[in-house]
Amino acid sequence: MIVTRFAPSPTGYLHIGGLRTALFSYLWAKKNGGKFFLRIEDTDKARNSVEAAEAIVRAFEWLGLSYDGEVIYQSNRDEIYAKYIKQLLDEGKAYYCYMSKEELAELRETQMAAKERTMYNGKYRDFKGTPPEGIEPAIRIKAPQSGAITVKDRVKGDVVFNALDILDDFVIARADGSPTYNFVVAVDDALMGVNEVIRGDDHLSNTPKQIVVYEALGFKIPNFYHVPMIHNHDGKKLSKRDGATDVMEYKEMGYTPEALLNFLVRLGWSYGDQEIFSMDEMQELFNPKNINKSASIYNTEKLDWLNAHYIKNMSNSVLAELLKQYDLILTSHDKKEILLDAIKERAKTLKELAELAKEILETPTIYDEKAVKKAFKEDSIEVLNAFGAKLTKAEELHLPSDYHQIMEEVVNEMNIGFGKIGQPLRIALLGKLSGPGLDSVMAIIGKNETMLRIAQAIAAHS
RNA sequence: GGCCCCAUCGUCUAGCGGUCAGGAUCCAUGGUUUUCAUCCAUGUUACAGGAGUUCAAUUCUCCUUGGGGUCACCA
Numbered sequence: 291m292i293v294t295r296f297a298p299s300p301t302g303y304l305h306i307g308g309l310r311t312a313l314f315s316y317l318w319a320k321k322n323g324g325k326f327f328l329r330i331e332d333t334d335k336a337r338n339s340v341e342a343a344e345a346i347v348r349a350f351e352w353l354g355l356s357y358d359g360e361v362i363y364q365s366n367r368d369e370i371y372a373k374y375i376k377q378l379l380d381e382g383k384a385y386y387c388y389m390s391k392e393e394l395a396e397l398r399e400t401q402m403a404a405k406e407r408t409m410y411n412g413k414y415r416d417f418k419g420t421p422p423e424g425i426e427p428a429i430r431i432k433a434p435q436s437g438a439i440t441v442k443d444r445v446k447g448d449v450v451f452n453a454l455d456i457l458d459d460f461v462i463a464r465a466d467g468s469p470t471y472n473f474v475v476a477v478d479d480a481l482m483g484v485n486e487v488i489r490g491d492d493h494l495s496n497t498p499k500q501i502v503v504y505e506a507l508g509f510k511i512p513n514f515y516h517v518p519m520i521h522n523h524d525g526k527k528l529s530k531r532d533g534a535t536d537v538m539e540y541k542e543m544g545y546t547p548e549a550l551l552n553f554l555v556r557l558g559w560s561y562g563d564q565e566i567f568s569m570d571e572m573q574e575l576f577n578p579k580n581i582n583k584s585a586s587i588y589n590t591e592k593l594d595w596l597n598a599h600y601i602k603n604m605s606n607s608v609l610a611e612l613l614k615q616y617d618l619i620l621t622s623h624d625k626k627e628i629l630l631d632a633i634k635e636r637a638k639t640l641k642e643l644a645e646l647a648k649e650i651l652e653t654p655t656i657y658d659e660k661a662v663k664k665a666f667k668e669d670s671i672e673v674l675n676a677f678g679a680k681l682t683k684a685e686e687l688h689l690p691s692d693y694h695q696i697m698e699e700v701v702n703e704m705n706i707g708f709g710k711i712g713q714p715l716r717i718a719l720l721g722k723l724s725g726p727g728l729d730s731v732m733a734i735i736g737k738n739e740t741m742l743r744i745a746q747a748i749a750a751h752s
Numbered sequence: 753g754g755c756c757c758c759a760u761c762g763u764c765u766a767g768c769g770g771u772c773a774g775g776a777u778c779c780a781u782g783g784u785u786u787u788c789a790u791c792c793a794u795g796u797u798a799c800a801g802g803a804g805u806u807c808a809a810u811u812c813u814c815c816u817u818g819g820g821g822u823c824a825c826c827a
Binding site: 297298299301331332333334336337338387391394398402405406407408409428429430443446449450451452455456460461462463464465466468470471472475490491492493494495496516518519521523525526527553556557558559560562563564565582583584585586587588589591592594595596598602633634635636637661665697701707708709710711712713715716722723724725726727728 | 753754755756757758759762763764765766774775776777778785786787788789790791819820821822823824825826827
Protein backbone atom coordinates (compact mmCIF):
# COMPACT_ATOMS: atom_id res chain seq x y z
CA MET A 291 0.00 0.00 0.00
CA ILE A 292 1.13 3.51 -0.82
CA VAL A 293 1.41 5.72 2.24
CA THR A 294 2.24 9.41 1.84
CA ARG A 295 2.12 12.42 4.09
CA PHE A 296 2.30 16.17 4.24
CA ALA A 297 4.46 17.39 7.07
CA PRO A 298 4.52 21.16 7.42
CA SER A 299 6.05 23.06 10.28
CA PRO A 300 3.51 25.42 11.78
CA THR A 301 5.49 28.63 11.53
CA GLY A 302 2.93 30.36 9.34
CA TYR A 303 0.00 29.86 7.01
CA LEU A 304 -0.20 27.17 4.36
CA HIS A 305 1.57 28.51 1.31
CA ILE A 306 1.36 27.70 -2.37
CA GLY A 307 4.49 25.58 -2.49
CA GLY A 308 3.46 23.50 0.49
CA LEU A 309 0.02 23.03 -0.92
CA ARG A 310 1.42 21.69 -4.15
CA THR A 311 3.51 19.00 -2.49
CA ALA A 312 0.53 18.20 -0.28
CA LEU A 313 -1.63 17.85 -3.36
CA PHE A 314 0.88 15.58 -5.09
CA SER A 315 1.12 13.39 -2.01
CA TYR A 316 -2.63 13.33 -1.60
CA LEU A 317 -3.26 12.42 -5.22
CA TRP A 318 -0.67 9.71 -5.28
CA ALA A 319 -2.13 8.06 -2.20
CA LYS A 320 -5.71 8.37 -3.46
CA LYS A 321 -4.86 7.03 -6.87
CA ASN A 322 -3.44 3.90 -5.29
CA GLY A 323 -6.08 3.49 -2.65
CA GLY A 324 -3.43 4.22 -0.07
CA LYS A 325 -3.23 6.51 2.89
CA PHE A 326 -2.37 10.18 3.22
CA PHE A 327 -1.42 11.61 6.60
CA LEU A 328 -1.11 15.14 7.88
CA ARG A 329 1.65 15.59 10.40
CA ILE A 330 2.52 18.86 12.07
CA GLU A 331 6.24 19.24 12.65
CA ASP A 332 6.28 21.29 15.80
CA THR A 333 9.41 20.13 17.57
CA ASP A 334 10.75 23.65 17.78
CA LYS A 335 8.65 24.99 20.59
CA ALA A 336 10.00 28.52 20.24
CA ARG A 337 8.87 29.05 16.65
CA ASN A 338 5.61 27.19 16.36
CA SER A 339 2.11 28.32 17.00
CA VAL A 340 -1.18 26.49 17.37
CA GLU A 341 -2.84 29.15 15.25
CA ALA A 342 -0.60 28.28 12.35
CA ALA A 343 -1.39 24.60 12.70
CA GLU A 344 -5.09 25.36 12.77
CA ALA A 345 -4.75 27.60 9.72
CA ILE A 346 -3.27 24.71 7.80
CA VAL A 347 -6.15 22.45 8.75
CA ARG A 348 -8.64 25.14 7.73
CA ALA A 349 -7.00 25.52 4.35
CA PHE A 350 -7.31 21.79 3.80
CA GLU A 351 -11.00 22.04 4.60
CA TRP A 352 -11.56 24.83 2.13
CA LEU A 353 -9.82 22.90 -0.62
CA GLY A 354 -11.63 19.71 0.15
CA LEU A 355 -8.46 17.78 0.84
CA SER A 356 -8.90 15.10 3.44
CA TYR A 357 -6.37 13.12 5.39
CA ASP A 358 -6.51 9.75 7.06
CA GLY A 359 -6.96 9.59 10.80
CA GLU A 360 -6.27 12.48 13.09
CA VAL A 361 -3.70 15.19 12.58
CA ILE A 362 -0.44 14.02 14.12
CA TYR A 363 1.49 16.48 16.23
CA GLN A 364 5.13 15.71 16.84
CA SER A 365 4.95 17.60 20.10
CA ASN A 366 2.79 14.76 21.44
CA ARG A 367 5.32 12.14 20.58
CA ASP A 368 8.25 12.95 22.84
CA GLU A 369 8.13 9.57 24.53
CA ILE A 370 8.47 7.79 21.23
CA TYR A 371 11.48 9.82 20.22
CA ALA A 372 13.04 9.40 23.67
CA LYS A 373 12.73 5.66 23.30
CA TYR A 374 14.59 5.57 20.00
CA ILE A 375 17.23 8.00 21.20
CA LYS A 376 17.85 5.76 24.18
CA GLN A 377 18.10 2.80 21.87
CA LEU A 378 20.80 4.50 19.82
CA LEU A 379 22.63 5.52 22.97
CA ASP A 380 22.50 1.97 24.33
CA GLU A 381 23.74 0.55 21.08
CA GLY A 382 26.61 3.01 20.96
CA LYS A 383 25.26 4.61 17.78
CA ALA A 384 24.77 7.96 19.45
CA TYR A 385 26.54 9.76 22.25
CA TYR A 386 26.41 12.72 24.60
CA CYS A 387 28.29 15.76 23.43
CA TYR A 388 29.47 18.16 26.11
CA MET A 389 30.75 20.82 23.80
CA SER A 390 29.48 24.22 24.91
CA LYS A 391 27.85 26.59 22.45
CA GLU A 392 30.84 28.89 22.80
CA GLU A 393 33.28 26.14 22.03
CA LEU A 394 31.23 25.08 19.05
CA ALA A 395 31.12 28.64 17.74
CA GLU A 396 34.84 28.94 18.17
CA LEU A 397 35.40 25.72 16.28
CA ARG A 398 33.31 27.05 13.43
CA GLU A 399 35.23 30.28 13.29
CA THR A 400 38.52 28.51 13.15
CA GLN A 401 37.29 26.33 10.33
CA MET A 402 35.96 29.27 8.41
CA ALA A 403 39.20 31.15 8.83
CA ALA A 404 41.01 28.15 7.41
CA LYS A 405 38.44 27.99 4.59
CA GLU A 406 37.46 24.54 5.68
CA ARG A 407 33.99 23.16 5.74
CA THR A 408 32.32 23.87 9.06
CA MET A 409 31.52 20.68 10.88
CA TYR A 410 31.53 19.09 14.29
CA ASN A 411 34.94 17.64 15.00
CA GLY A 412 33.83 14.49 16.78
CA LYS A 413 35.42 15.52 20.06
CA TYR A 414 33.04 13.47 22.23
CA ARG A 415 32.43 10.68 19.76
CA ASP A 416 34.51 8.21 21.72
CA PHE A 417 34.78 10.15 24.93
CA LYS A 418 35.46 8.01 27.97
CA GLY A 419 36.54 10.51 30.61
CA THR A 420 34.66 12.62 33.11
CA PRO A 421 32.28 15.06 31.47
CA PRO A 422 32.87 18.75 32.11
CA GLU A 423 30.81 20.36 34.87
CA GLY A 424 27.77 22.47 34.29
CA ILE A 425 27.05 21.53 30.73
CA GLU A 426 23.80 19.93 29.62
CA PRO A 427 24.85 17.63 26.84
CA ALA A 428 23.26 17.39 23.43
CA ILE A 429 23.05 13.99 21.80
CA ARG A 430 24.77 13.34 18.51
CA ILE A 431 24.46 10.43 16.17
CA LYS A 432 27.52 8.65 14.82
CA ALA A 433 27.47 9.34 11.12
CA PRO A 434 29.68 7.55 8.65
CA GLN A 435 32.99 9.34 8.21
CA SER A 436 33.78 7.94 4.83
CA GLY A 437 32.05 6.37 1.88
CA ALA A 438 29.05 7.67 0.06
CA ILE A 439 25.34 7.83 0.61
CA THR A 440 23.15 7.55 -2.43
CA VAL A 441 19.70 9.03 -2.41
CA LYS A 442 17.67 7.10 -4.92
CA ASP A 443 15.43 9.96 -5.87
CA ARG A 444 12.56 9.11 -8.22
CA VAL A 445 12.50 12.61 -9.67
CA LYS A 446 16.15 13.57 -9.85
CA GLY A 447 17.66 10.13 -10.25
CA ASP A 448 20.44 8.76 -8.04
CA VAL A 449 22.16 11.52 -6.15
CA VAL A 450 25.46 10.61 -4.57
CA PHE A 451 26.80 12.42 -1.53
CA ASN A 452 30.24 11.81 -0.11
CA ALA A 453 30.17 11.48 3.66
CA LEU A 454 33.33 13.52 3.77
CA ASP A 455 31.65 16.44 2.04
CA ILE A 456 28.42 16.72 3.88
CA LEU A 457 28.19 14.61 7.00
CA ASP A 458 29.24 15.09 10.56
CA ASP A 459 27.87 13.75 13.82
CA PHE A 460 24.77 15.89 13.83
CA VAL A 461 22.64 16.60 16.86
CA ILE A 462 19.56 14.42 17.24
CA ALA A 463 18.52 15.76 20.64
CA ARG A 464 19.11 19.23 22.00
CA ALA A 465 20.48 19.95 25.44
CA ASP A 466 16.90 20.27 26.69
CA GLY A 467 16.20 16.78 25.45
CA SER A 468 13.99 17.76 22.53
CA PRO A 469 14.68 15.87 19.31
CA THR A 470 15.67 17.62 16.10
CA TYR A 471 14.11 17.63 12.67
CA ASN A 472 16.25 15.18 10.74
CA PHE A 473 15.78 12.63 13.47
CA VAL A 474 12.04 12.92 14.01
CA VAL A 475 11.23 13.00 10.31
CA ALA A 476 12.89 9.67 9.81
CA VAL A 477 11.39 8.14 12.94
CA ASP A 478 7.88 9.34 12.21
CA ASP A 479 7.87 8.42 8.56
CA ALA A 480 9.11 4.96 9.43
CA LEU A 481 6.65 4.46 12.27
CA MET A 482 3.72 5.78 10.26
CA GLY A 483 4.56 3.44 7.45
CA VAL A 484 5.21 6.27 5.02
CA ASN A 485 6.86 4.61 2.05
CA GLU A 486 6.58 7.37 -0.55
CA VAL A 487 7.97 10.72 0.53
CA ILE A 488 7.03 13.57 -1.80
CA ARG A 489 8.46 16.92 -0.70
CA GLY A 490 10.25 20.04 -1.89
CA ASP A 491 13.74 19.60 -3.26
CA ASP A 492 15.08 21.96 -0.65
CA HIS A 493 15.06 18.79 1.44
CA LEU A 494 17.26 16.86 -0.93
CA SER A 495 20.46 17.74 0.85
CA ASN A 496 18.98 16.73 4.21
CA THR A 497 18.11 13.34 2.95
CA PRO A 498 21.51 11.71 3.56
CA LYS A 499 21.22 12.66 7.22
CA GLN A 500 17.81 11.08 7.40
CA ILE A 501 19.16 7.98 5.75
CA VAL A 502 21.78 7.80 8.49
CA VAL A 503 18.95 7.73 11.02
CA TYR A 504 16.96 5.16 9.09
CA GLU A 505 19.98 2.91 8.94
CA ALA A 506 20.99 3.35 12.57
CA LEU A 507 17.49 2.37 13.63
CA GLY A 508 17.17 -0.43 11.13
CA PHE A 509 14.18 1.13 9.38
CA LYS A 510 13.34 0.61 5.76
CA ILE A 511 14.20 3.62 3.61
CA PRO A 512 11.19 5.00 1.71
CA ASN A 513 11.08 6.13 -1.89
CA PHE A 514 11.87 9.81 -2.23
CA TYR A 515 10.46 12.28 -4.73
CA HIS A 516 12.03 15.69 -4.45
CA VAL A 517 9.90 18.08 -6.42
CA PRO A 518 11.45 21.29 -7.70
CA MET A 519 10.76 24.61 -6.02
CA ILE A 520 8.31 27.23 -7.14
CA HIS A 521 10.13 30.49 -7.72
CA ASN A 522 8.97 34.08 -7.88
CA HIS A 523 9.55 36.46 -10.78
CA ASP A 524 13.11 37.04 -9.66
CA GLY A 525 13.80 33.34 -9.73
CA LYS A 526 14.03 33.15 -5.97
CA LYS A 527 12.22 31.05 -3.45
CA LEU A 528 8.63 32.19 -2.99
CA SER A 529 8.20 34.35 0.09
CA LYS A 530 5.68 36.61 1.74
CA ARG A 531 7.02 39.54 -0.19
CA ASP A 532 5.81 38.03 -3.44
CA GLY A 533 2.22 38.96 -2.79
CA ALA A 534 -0.26 36.22 -2.23
CA THR A 535 1.36 33.06 -1.06
CA ASP A 536 -1.15 32.26 1.68
CA VAL A 537 -3.58 29.77 0.26
CA MET A 538 -6.50 31.32 2.11
CA GLU A 539 -5.88 34.66 0.43
CA TYR A 540 -7.00 33.00 -2.78
CA LYS A 541 -10.33 32.26 -1.21
CA GLU A 542 -10.75 35.90 -0.33
CA MET A 543 -9.73 37.02 -3.79
CA GLY A 544 -12.47 34.87 -5.24
CA TYR A 545 -10.64 31.85 -6.57
CA THR A 546 -12.28 28.47 -6.40
CA PRO A 547 -10.60 25.39 -4.95
CA GLU A 548 -11.06 23.63 -8.28
CA ALA A 549 -9.12 26.31 -10.14
CA LEU A 550 -6.36 26.63 -7.58
CA LEU A 551 -5.80 22.89 -7.39
CA ASN A 552 -5.93 22.55 -11.16
CA PHE A 553 -3.42 25.36 -11.48
CA LEU A 554 -1.08 23.83 -8.93
CA VAL A 555 -1.23 20.31 -10.26
CA ARG A 556 0.10 21.60 -13.59
CA LEU A 557 2.99 23.42 -11.99
CA GLY A 558 5.84 20.96 -12.30
CA TRP A 559 3.66 18.12 -13.50
CA SER A 560 1.92 17.40 -16.76
CA TYR A 561 -0.16 14.83 -18.53
CA GLY A 562 0.47 15.35 -22.22
CA ASP A 563 -1.32 18.44 -23.44
CA GLN A 564 -4.16 18.31 -20.96
CA GLU A 565 -4.77 21.53 -19.05
CA ILE A 566 -8.10 21.00 -17.35
CA PHE A 567 -8.29 18.41 -14.61
CA SER A 568 -11.25 17.77 -12.38
CA MET A 569 -10.46 16.40 -8.95
CA ASP A 570 -11.46 12.94 -10.16
CA GLU A 571 -9.23 13.21 -13.19
CA MET A 572 -6.29 14.33 -11.10
CA GLN A 573 -6.69 11.33 -8.88
CA GLU A 574 -7.02 9.11 -11.87
CA LEU A 575 -4.11 10.48 -13.87
CA PHE A 576 -1.55 11.77 -11.42
CA ASN A 577 1.72 9.96 -11.38
CA PRO A 578 4.92 11.33 -9.87
CA LYS A 579 6.93 9.86 -12.71
CA ASN A 580 5.73 12.84 -14.74
CA ILE A 581 7.01 15.40 -12.28
CA ASN A 582 9.60 17.48 -14.07
CA LYS A 583 13.01 18.30 -12.75
CA SER A 584 13.26 22.03 -13.10
CA ALA A 585 11.90 24.78 -10.93
CA SER A 586 8.94 26.75 -12.17
CA ILE A 587 8.13 30.41 -11.86
CA TYR A 588 4.96 31.42 -10.13
CA ASN A 589 2.77 33.39 -12.45
CA THR A 590 -0.97 33.55 -11.93
CA GLU A 591 -2.09 34.38 -15.50
CA LYS A 592 -3.11 30.82 -16.04
CA LEU A 593 -4.83 30.68 -12.69
CA ASP A 594 -7.07 33.54 -13.79
CA TRP A 595 -7.93 31.71 -16.96
CA LEU A 596 -8.69 28.49 -15.08
CA ASN A 597 -10.77 30.29 -12.50
CA ALA A 598 -12.82 31.96 -15.23
CA HIS A 599 -13.25 28.59 -16.85
CA TYR A 600 -14.57 26.99 -13.68
CA ILE A 601 -16.89 29.90 -12.93
CA LYS A 602 -18.36 29.72 -16.43
CA ASN A 603 -19.06 26.05 -16.02
CA MET A 604 -20.46 26.13 -12.53
CA SER A 605 -24.15 25.74 -11.87
CA ASN A 606 -26.00 28.86 -10.85
CA SER A 607 -27.13 27.42 -7.57
CA VAL A 608 -23.55 26.63 -6.59
CA LEU A 609 -22.47 30.10 -7.64
CA ALA A 610 -25.26 31.70 -5.64
CA GLU A 611 -24.07 29.76 -2.62
CA LEU A 612 -20.47 30.89 -3.12
CA LEU A 613 -21.45 34.51 -3.55
CA LYS A 614 -22.77 34.65 -0.02
CA GLN A 615 -19.26 35.33 1.19
CA TYR A 616 -19.45 38.66 -0.62
CA ASP A 617 -22.72 39.59 1.07
CA LEU A 618 -24.67 38.91 -2.04
CA ILE A 619 -27.78 36.86 -1.35
CA LEU A 620 -29.15 35.51 -4.59
CA THR A 621 -30.24 32.09 -3.49
CA SER A 622 -33.92 33.02 -3.50
CA HIS A 623 -33.82 35.76 -6.14
CA ASP A 624 -36.45 34.94 -8.79
CA LYS A 625 -34.19 36.06 -11.67
CA LYS A 626 -31.12 34.34 -10.31
CA GLU A 627 -30.68 32.18 -13.40
CA ILE A 628 -30.87 35.03 -15.89
CA LEU A 629 -28.58 37.18 -13.79
CA LEU A 630 -25.86 34.59 -13.29
CA ASP A 631 -26.03 33.40 -16.88
CA ALA A 632 -25.55 37.00 -17.96
CA ILE A 633 -22.47 37.67 -15.87
CA LYS A 634 -20.62 34.44 -15.26
CA GLU A 635 -18.91 34.59 -18.61
CA ARG A 636 -17.28 37.88 -17.81
CA ALA A 637 -15.85 37.30 -14.35
CA LYS A 638 -12.37 36.04 -13.59
CA THR A 639 -13.07 35.70 -9.90
CA LEU A 640 -16.05 35.24 -7.62
CA LYS A 641 -15.32 38.65 -6.25
CA GLU A 642 -15.65 40.16 -9.70
CA LEU A 643 -18.81 38.17 -10.20
CA ALA A 644 -20.29 39.70 -7.07
CA GLU A 645 -19.35 43.18 -8.27
CA LEU A 646 -20.90 42.58 -11.67
CA ALA A 647 -24.11 41.44 -10.02
CA LYS A 648 -24.23 44.51 -7.84
CA GLU A 649 -23.69 46.76 -10.84
CA ILE A 650 -26.86 45.36 -12.34
CA LEU A 651 -28.94 45.14 -9.20
CA GLU A 652 -28.18 48.62 -7.93
CA THR A 653 -29.56 51.74 -9.58
CA PRO A 654 -26.64 53.66 -11.07
CA THR A 655 -25.71 56.76 -9.10
CA ILE A 656 -23.07 58.07 -11.45
CA TYR A 657 -22.79 58.07 -15.22
CA ASP A 658 -19.45 57.58 -16.87
CA GLU A 659 -18.80 60.94 -18.50
CA LYS A 660 -16.90 59.73 -21.50
CA ALA A 661 -19.55 57.12 -22.17
CA VAL A 662 -22.32 59.69 -21.99
CA LYS A 663 -20.47 61.90 -24.41
CA LYS A 664 -20.07 59.04 -26.83
CA ALA A 665 -23.51 57.51 -26.51
CA PHE A 666 -25.93 60.37 -25.91
CA LYS A 667 -26.76 62.02 -29.21
CA GLU A 668 -29.31 64.59 -30.20
CA ASP A 669 -32.13 62.09 -30.60
CA SER A 670 -31.28 59.87 -27.65
CA ILE A 671 -33.81 61.41 -25.31
CA GLU A 672 -36.50 60.99 -27.90
CA VAL A 673 -35.63 57.33 -28.41
CA LEU A 674 -35.59 56.64 -24.69
CA ASN A 675 -38.95 58.35 -24.31
CA ALA A 676 -40.43 56.25 -27.07
CA PHE A 677 -39.04 53.11 -25.47
CA GLY A 678 -40.37 54.18 -22.07
CA ALA A 679 -43.81 54.83 -23.49
CA LYS A 680 -43.96 51.37 -25.01
CA LEU A 681 -42.80 49.81 -21.78
CA THR A 682 -45.57 51.53 -19.86
CA LYS A 683 -48.18 49.97 -22.06
CA ALA A 684 -46.62 46.55 -22.13
CA GLU A 685 -47.74 43.82 -19.81
CA GLU A 686 -46.37 40.43 -18.85
CA LEU A 687 -42.74 41.30 -19.26
CA HIS A 688 -40.62 38.51 -17.83
CA LEU A 689 -38.03 37.18 -20.20
CA PRO A 690 -35.16 38.95 -21.94
CA SER A 691 -36.93 38.19 -25.22
CA ASP A 692 -39.99 40.16 -24.05
CA TYR A 693 -37.84 43.24 -23.65
CA HIS A 694 -35.94 42.55 -26.79
CA GLN A 695 -39.15 42.59 -28.75
CA ILE A 696 -40.01 46.05 -27.51
CA MET A 697 -36.57 47.31 -28.40
CA GLU A 698 -37.02 45.95 -31.88
CA GLU A 699 -40.38 47.64 -32.27
CA VAL A 700 -38.89 51.00 -31.37
CA VAL A 701 -36.01 50.50 -33.77
CA ASN A 702 -38.34 49.56 -36.60
CA GLU A 703 -40.89 52.29 -36.02
CA MET A 704 -38.30 55.02 -35.74
CA ASN A 705 -36.26 53.49 -38.54
CA ILE A 706 -32.99 53.65 -36.65
CA GLY A 707 -30.09 51.26 -36.00
CA PHE A 708 -29.92 49.14 -32.91
CA GLY A 709 -27.06 51.19 -31.54
CA LYS A 710 -29.26 54.26 -31.43
CA ILE A 711 -31.29 52.75 -28.66
CA GLY A 712 -28.73 50.36 -27.21
CA GLN A 713 -26.08 52.91 -26.34
CA PRO A 714 -28.21 55.45 -24.45
CA LEU A 715 -30.26 52.71 -22.85
CA ARG A 716 -27.09 51.11 -21.62
CA ILE A 717 -26.06 54.38 -20.01
CA ALA A 718 -29.46 54.68 -18.40
CA LEU A 719 -29.47 51.17 -17.02
CA LEU A 720 -25.83 50.70 -16.03
CA GLY A 721 -24.21 54.10 -16.15
CA LYS A 722 -21.54 52.88 -18.56
CA LEU A 723 -21.05 51.31 -21.95
CA SER A 724 -20.01 47.79 -21.10
CA GLY A 725 -21.95 44.94 -19.61
CA PRO A 726 -24.32 42.12 -20.34
CA GLY A 727 -27.14 42.15 -22.87
CA LEU A 728 -29.67 44.89 -22.13
CA ASP A 729 -32.64 42.61 -22.54
CA SER A 730 -31.25 40.43 -19.78
CA VAL A 731 -30.52 43.39 -17.54
CA MET A 732 -34.09 44.61 -17.89
CA ALA A 733 -35.54 41.18 -17.28
CA ILE A 734 -33.47 40.93 -14.10
CA ILE A 735 -34.41 44.29 -12.62
CA GLY A 736 -37.99 44.28 -13.90
CA LYS A 737 -40.22 46.81 -15.62
CA ASN A 738 -40.57 49.30 -12.78
CA GLU A 739 -36.87 49.58 -12.07
CA THR A 740 -36.16 49.83 -15.79
CA MET A 741 -38.56 52.73 -16.18
CA LEU A 742 -37.14 54.39 -13.12
CA ARG A 743 -33.61 54.20 -14.48
CA ILE A 744 -34.71 55.54 -17.86
CA ALA A 745 -36.51 58.45 -16.26
CA GLN A 746 -33.52 59.18 -14.08
CA ALA A 747 -31.16 59.19 -17.03
CA ILE A 748 -33.44 61.45 -19.07
CA ALA A 749 -33.65 63.88 -16.20
CA ALA A 750 -29.90 63.88 -15.76
CA HIS A 751 -29.08 64.46 -19.42
CA SER A 752 -31.83 66.74 -20.77
C1' G B 753 33.00 29.27 -0.62
C1' G B 754 32.06 23.38 -0.23
C1' C B 755 28.33 20.01 -1.71
C1' C B 756 23.90 19.13 -4.57
C1' C B 757 20.12 20.17 -8.27
C1' C B 758 18.44 22.50 -12.74
C1' A B 759 18.52 24.74 -18.09
C1' U B 760 12.74 24.25 -24.77
C1' C B 761 8.49 30.35 -26.61
C1' G B 762 7.64 36.13 -21.49
C1' U B 763 5.12 32.16 -18.30
C1' C B 764 3.26 26.72 -17.56
C1' U B 765 4.79 22.67 -20.43
C1' A B 766 5.08 18.27 -24.61
C1' G B 767 9.36 15.98 -26.63
C1' C B 768 12.51 10.56 -24.48
C1' G B 769 18.43 10.39 -32.02
C1' G B 770 15.54 11.78 -37.80
C1' U B 771 9.41 16.52 -35.71
C1' C B 772 7.64 22.37 -40.45
C1' A B 773 10.12 21.66 -32.24
C1' G B 774 3.51 20.48 -30.37
C1' G B 775 -0.22 22.43 -26.72
C1' A B 776 -1.86 26.10 -23.10
C1' U B 777 -1.55 31.04 -21.22
C1' C B 778 -0.27 36.00 -22.26
C1' C B 779 -0.05 39.60 -26.25
C1' A B 780 -1.66 41.27 -31.26
C1' U B 781 -5.14 41.05 -35.39
C1' G B 782 -9.80 39.54 -37.55
C1' G B 783 -14.85 37.43 -37.07
C1' U B 784 -19.33 37.01 -33.88
C1' U B 785 -21.84 40.68 -30.20
C1' U B 786 -25.94 47.33 -30.16
C1' U B 787 -21.28 47.45 -25.99
C1' C B 788 -18.04 44.56 -22.77
C1' A B 789 -17.01 39.62 -22.00
C1' U B 790 -17.45 34.75 -23.91
C1' C B 791 -16.62 31.97 -28.24
C1' C B 792 -14.05 31.06 -33.03
C1' A B 793 -9.94 31.95 -36.43
C1' U B 794 -5.05 33.76 -37.47
C1' G B 795 -0.31 35.49 -36.04
C1' U B 796 4.57 36.89 -33.19
C1' U B 797 8.00 34.37 -29.75
C1' A B 798 11.98 28.96 -27.62
C1' C B 799 15.93 24.26 -27.73
C1' A B 800 21.93 29.19 -22.99
C1' G B 801 27.09 28.57 -25.33
C1' G B 802 31.16 25.26 -26.84
C1' A B 803 33.36 20.58 -27.74
C1' G B 804 32.61 15.38 -28.52
C1' U B 805 29.69 10.50 -29.85
C1' U B 806 26.70 9.43 -34.32
C1' C B 807 25.06 8.99 -41.11
C1' A B 808 21.99 12.28 -37.89
C1' A B 809 21.60 15.79 -32.09
C1' U B 810 16.71 19.82 -28.56
C1' U B 811 17.32 14.64 -27.24
C1' C B 812 23.50 10.98 -25.19
C1' U B 813 28.63 12.57 -22.80
C1' C B 814 31.93 16.38 -21.10
C1' C B 815 33.13 21.50 -20.26
C1' U B 816 31.65 26.64 -19.75
C1' U B 817 28.02 30.04 -18.42
C1' G B 818 23.69 31.13 -15.87
C1' G B 819 20.05 30.13 -12.11
C1' G B 820 18.50 27.72 -7.68
C1' G B 821 18.92 24.83 -3.13
C1' U B 822 21.63 23.50 1.15
C1' C B 823 25.48 23.71 4.65
C1' A B 824 22.33 25.06 12.89
C1' C B 825 21.26 22.37 19.63
C1' C B 826 15.37 25.85 12.36
C1' A B 827 12.13 22.88 9.96
